[in-house]
Amino acid sequence: MSQPQQKVKSFWQSFKSLPRRTRIYLGLGGMVFALAGDHLAKILEQKYPNTNPLIPDDNSKTLSSKTPVDDFKRS
Secondary structure, three states: OOOOOOOOOOOHHHHHHHOOHHHHHHHHHHEEEEEEEHHHHHHHHHHHHOOOOOOOOOOOOOOOOOOOOOOOOOO
């Protein structure tokens, strides 16, 4: 006797087969996680400011004053 083959679901089919409330909780949880990461990144940027002169700060107006200059000319 041969075993019946199980159909493999795609990720989207597996997600859609979850109950509606579970999908809502997963979506809201992802948004909360992203907002918490953004908030933490802002706190860390204030605590540890940029000290690398080659990487401009967000408030600098142009990149040209901090970018290294090549010695060759482009034609």
